[in-house]
Amino acid sequence: MGMIEKRNYENRAKIFTALSDPTRLRLVDLLLSTDEISCSEIAEQLEISLSLSCHHLKVLTEAGLAKNYKKGQARYYSLDRVVLNSTLESLSSFMKGLGTGD
Structure with missing residues (x-):
């Protein structure tokens, strides 16, 4: 296995780990519904603390699923839809491969 291929698996594992938490799944769902949103707005909409x-x-x-920038005192987040889509497509290809061995 080449270094690039190994890194690709490691990146996907990091993404799947990030998506394994119910609150983060809700957060991804929220990010899917908007172009960008502040951390405090996310906390309010998900009814969790700002620190959480x-x-x-x-x-x-850190998993590469979200991007952010600072505007004044607030930090705004958006979903990297390309990374999410690519990861889900790789999972779909993997699952299709499992079905071809019959």
């Missing part, structure tokens, strides 16, 4: 919201956003950002 920031923690979950950090995990998603």
Whole structure:
């Protein structure tokens, strides 16, 4: 297995780990419904603390699923739809491969 292929698997594993939490799944769902949103708005909409919201956003950002920028005192987040789509497509291909061995 080449280094690039190994890194690809590691990146996907990090993404799947980030998506394994119910709150982060809700957060991804929220990000899917908007172009960008602030951390405090996310906390309010998900009815969680601001610190918990920031923690979950950090995990998603480190996995490559979320992007952010700072505007004044607020930090705004958006979903990297290309990364999410690519990851889900790779999972779909994997699942199709499992079905071809019959």
